[in-house]
Amino acid sequence: xxxxxxxxxxxxxxxxxxxxxxxxxxxxxxxxxxxxxxxxxxxxxxxxxxxxxxxxxxxxxxxxxxxxxxxxxxxxxxxxxxxxxxxxxxxxxxxxxxxxxxxxxxxxxxxxxxxxxxxxxxxxxxxxxxxxxxxxxxxxxxxxxxxxxxxxxxxxxxxxxxxxxxxxxxxxxxxxxxxxxxxxxxxxxxxxxxxxxxxxxxxxxxxxxxxxxxxxxxxxxxxxxxxxxxxxxxxxxxxxxxxxxxxxxxxxxxxxxxxxxxxxxxxx
Amino acid sequence: xxxxxxxxxxxxxxxxxxxxxxxxxxxxxxxxxxxxxxxxxxxxxxxxxxxxxxxxxxxxxxxxxxxxxxxxxxxxxxxxxxxxxxxxxxxxxxxxxxxxxxxxxxxxxxxxxxxxxxxxxxxxxxxxxxxxxxxxxxxxxxxxxxxxxxxxxxxxxxxxxxxxxxxxxxxxxxxxxxxxxxxxxxxxxxxxxxxxxxxxxxxxxxxxxxxxxxxxxxxxxxxxxxxxxxxxxxxxxxxxxxxxxxxxxxxxxxxxxxxxxxxxxxxx
Numbered sequence: 438x439x440x441x442x443x444x445x446x447x448x449x450x451x452x453x454x455x456x457x458x459x460x461x462x463x464x465x466x467x468x469x470x471x472x473x474x475x476x477x478x479x480x481x482x483x484x485x486x487x488x489x490x491x492x493x494x495x496x497x498x499x500x501x502x503x504x505x506x507x508x509x510x511x512x513x514x515x516x517x518x519x520x521x522x523x524x525x526x527x528x529x530x531x532x533x534x535x536x537x538x539x540x541x542x543x544x545x546x547x548x549x550x551x552x553x554x555x556x557x558x559x560x561x562x563x564x565x566x567x568x569x570x571x572x573x574x575x576x577x578x579x580x581x582x583x584x585x586x587x588x589x590x591x592x593x594x595x596x597x598x599x600x601x602x603x604x605x606x607x608x609x610x611x612x613x614x615x616x617x618x619x620x621x622x623x624x625x626x627x628x629x630x631x632x633x634x635x636x637x638x639x640x641x642x643x644x645x646x647x648x649x650x651x652x653x654x655x656x657x658x659x660x661x662x663x664x665x666x667x668x669x670x671x672x673x674x675x676x677x678x679x680x681x682x683x684x685x686x687x688x689x690x691x692x693x694x695x696x697x698x699x700x701x702x703x704x705x
Numbered sequence: 706x707x708x709x710x711x712x713x714x715x716x717x718x719x720x721x722x723x724x725x726x727x728x729x730x731x732x733x734x735x736x737x738x739x740x741x742x743x744x745x746x747x748x749x750x751x752x753x754x755x756x757x758x759x760x761x762x763x764x765x766x767x768x769x770x771x772x773x774x775x776x777x778x779x780x781x782x783x784x785x786x787x788x789x790x791x792x793x794x795x796x797x798x799x800x801x802x803x804x805x806x807x808x809x810x811x812x813x814x815x816x817x818x819x820x821x822x823x824x825x826x827x828x829x830x831x832x833x834x835x836x837x838x839x840x841x842x843x844x845x846x847x848x849x850x851x852x853x854x855x856x857x858x859x860x861x862x863x864x865x866x867x868x869x870x871x872x873x874x875x876x877x878x879x880x881x882x883x884x885x886x887x888x889x890x891x892x893x894x895x896x897x898x899x900x901x902x903x904x905x906x907x908x909x910x911x912x913x914x915x916x917x918x919x920x921x922x923x924x925x926x927x928x929x930x931x932x933x934x935x936x937x938x939x940x941x942x943x944x945x946x947x948x949x950x951x952x953x954x955x956x957x958x959x960x961x962x963x964x965x966x967x968x969x970x971x972x973x
Contacts, residue, residue, distance in 0.1 A: 478948065567835065575956055577947030601953070608948055642967055676966060679845030680746065680876055685869070688843055688959040691952070695960045698944060699910055 439509075441493060442518040445525065449516065453490065453526045456538065459592050468594035470606075471527050471536045476504055478604025479537065485511050486537025490526065493517040501535060508537075541594055544613040546585070546622045554582030555648040555701040558690055559630075561587040561616070561665060562656035569593055570601025571687040572654075576609045577602075579694045580702075583610030585651070587619050620668060623651065631671045631697070632661055633689045635682065638672035641693060645671070646700040654690045707777075709761060710786040713793065717784065721758065721794045724806065727860050736862035738874075739795050739804045741768055746872030747805065748772055753779050754805025758794065761785040769803060776805075809862055812881040814853070814890045822850030823916040823969040826958055827898075829855040829884070829933060830924035837861055838869025839955040840922075844877045845870075847962045848970075851878030853919070855887050888936060891919065899939045899965070900929055901957045903950065906940035909961060913939070914968040922958045 442449060455461035456469045467487070470476060476486065477500045489508045491501070495517075505515050518526075527534045551557070558576045563569050569591045573584055584593070590613070591598060599606050614622070623630060629647040632638075633654050653669065655661030660683065666672055675684070675692055684692070710717060723729035724737045735755070738744060744754065745768045757776045759769070763785075773783050786794075795802045819825070826844050831837050837859045841852055852861070858881070859866060867874050882890070891898060897915040900906075901922050921937065923929030928951065934940055943952070943960055952960070 482948065571953045571956060574949060574953055577949050578943070578945050578952055580944075580946035603949055603951075605947065605949065675846070675963060676848075676970070677846050678848030678966075679873065680750065681842060681845050681871055681873065683871075684846055684959070685839045685842055685955070687953070688839060688956060691956040691960055692963045695943060696963075698946075702944070 440514060440516045442516055442522060445522055450518070450522055450526060453536070453538070457528070457596060459595065462541070462592065462594055466541045467538050468541055468599065469536055469538060469596055470599050471534065471596065473498065473500055473535050475599070475604055476535060476537050479539070479607045480504055480507055482604070482607040484539065484607045486513060486539050488514045488516060488538040489535065490516045490518060490523065491535040492520045492523050494520065542611060544611050546612050546614050546619065549583065549610060549612055551582070551626055551628055551649045554580060555650060556581040556694060556697055557583060557585060557649060557651045558694060559585045559587060559651050559653035560590060560686070560690070561653060561661055563590045563654070563686055564657055566591040566595045566597035567601045568657065568685070568687040570598040570606070572690050573602035573605035573609050575687065575691040575694055577605035579698045581609065581694065583612065585612045585614065585619060587614060587616050616665060629671060630669045631673060631693070632666045632669040633675070633693055634661065634666050634672035635674055636663070636666060636672060638674040641673040641675050641696050644673045646697045648701050650697050650701060652690065652693050652697060654686045657686050708782060708784045710784055710790060713790055718786070718790055718794060721804070721806070725796070725864060727863065730809070730860065730862055734809045735806050736809055736867065737804055737806060737864055738867050739802065739864065741766065741803050743867070743872055744772055744803060744805050747807070747875045748775055750872070750875040752807065752875045754781060754807050756782045756784060756806040757803065758784045758786060758791065759803040760788045760791050762788065810879060812879050814880050814882050814887065817851065817878060817880055819850070819894055819896055819917045822848060823918060824849040824962060824965055825851060825853060825917060825919045826962060827853045827855060827919050827921035828858060828954070828958070829921060829929055831858045831922070831954055832925055834859040834863045834865035835869045836925065836953070836955040838866040838874070840958050841870035841873035841877045843955065843959040843962055845873035847966045849877065849962065851880065853880045853882065853887060855882060855884050884933060897939060898937045899941060899961070900934045900937040901943070901961055902929065902934050902940035903942055904931070904934060904940060906942040909941040909943050909964050912941045914965045916969050918965050918969060920958060920961050920965060922954045925954050
């Protein structure tokens with residue numbers, strides 16, 4: 438069912454624009470993903486948008502045709518609009534733009550099957566949505582089960598995080614919890630909690646990683662709280678040979694994740 | 706010599722604001738760095754701003770006092786201005802803000818002493834200033850000599866890149882060159898050129914890294930051109946166990962750099 442929108446004041450346009458703000462995403466329990474590649478990643482991961490929007494004047498593309506067919510078949514809405522209206526929705530001038538509205542996923546710890554993957558990434562108070570999306574992307578690459586967000590993190594469903602994830606937001610499990618809740622959940626089952634740390638720590642190359650391994654990085658400015666580090670089973674450090682004493686949070690997570698993968702992956 | 710600026714239309718205010726744009730940075734051969742921490746990193750690395758600007762009403766801080774003293778002693782300008790004018794310059798509301806104007810550094814290949822470090826990072830057509838700054842930060846951490854920017858990269862002296870570098874812009878050597886120029890320079894001396902690649906490549910954990918090792922990553926969307934990869938001495942790949950076939954460029958560079966470091970660093 439194709440619908441055409443011709444006016445800026447259309448309620449659907451306002452709804453779409455509102456999803457750029459966290460408050461409205463939480464109210465609506467919906468988020469936006471933009472671009473044919475990202476939407477195709479979603480489709481191939483079994484996630485279809487409830488609503489697909491695109492320019493009335495557009496070039497045909499087989500991947501776009503496949504999206505339109507699948508969204509329609511699933512009972513979703515397919516909407517076209519003038520380029521200038523779409524540009525208001527996506528914040529871009531690109532008339533090739535296509536965007537989709539997705540229902541937010543369950544982000545409870547309860548959905549996590551911890552033994553399904555050797556590695557899980559954990560971020561505490563991670564504030565930068567680009568870093569968050571990059572961690573999702575790294576998680577996909579190392580075969581992690583997902584990303585667990587502790588305390589007040591950036592919104593994983595922000596346009597920036599979704600974009601930086603390069604589609605991994607649709608394949609990685611995402612959970613959100615306070616520290617106490619996460620710690621109680623973790624200790625109720627298997628799991629080694631590992632912190633990237635400078636305190637009382639082991640060389641990250643020779644550390645005894647064990648599966649399921651939960652690799653935790655802290656806030657971009659403050660790192661991890663000391664008591665969180667103390668609650669970890671393992672604290673590891675990477676060489677810091679220069680003036681600085683820390684890495685970008687997403688970089689630290691990735692270096693650690695690839696190291697743990699080399700230890701935990703069955704040898705070929 | 707302390708100067709006080711009271712008007713928005715002051716030419717120095719216009720000059721400072723203009724440095725947020727690449728065109729003006731190139732004309733003036735100057736760039737901005739903001740924040741007491743960054744400016745202190747610069748000072749401790751032996752780099753002083755030619756001009757230091759801060760709010761007239763400010764809290765005293767020993768690191769700020771040290772900056773003021775050193776900039777004055779070196780013949781630089783120290784300027785104070787009303788908070789609202791400073792906010793226009795820095796684009797921030799924070800009245801604690803302090804900013805410095807630095808002369809751009811020499812970014813020719815000629816300044817590079819390739820045997821001074823076991824590792825050099827190389828980025829080709831890297832477009833995101835955050836990724837660029839993050840690579841500088843990683844370079845500092847792994848003891849790299851610096852970052853060589855090939856073809857059309859983001860500006861390493863943009864406010865975003867300087868900020869993401871966390872001070873490493875002042876400690877890492879930065880060079881800019883076209884590919885042909887870089888390749889000729891590289892082959893005129895020692896150096897192993899290594900690409901992160903999916904083509905015809907070796908496992909990055911067991912690859913024979915050799916110093917000085919030049920680790921190259923490509924553009925965020927397109928990766929490295931095929932002929933650049935072919936010109937490399939070594940092509941290595943990291944496991945990609947998920948749906949995606951690539952990592953964030955700064956992440957790929959960091960995972961590779963830490964691996965090479967483990968191979969090239971003298972054992973303790």
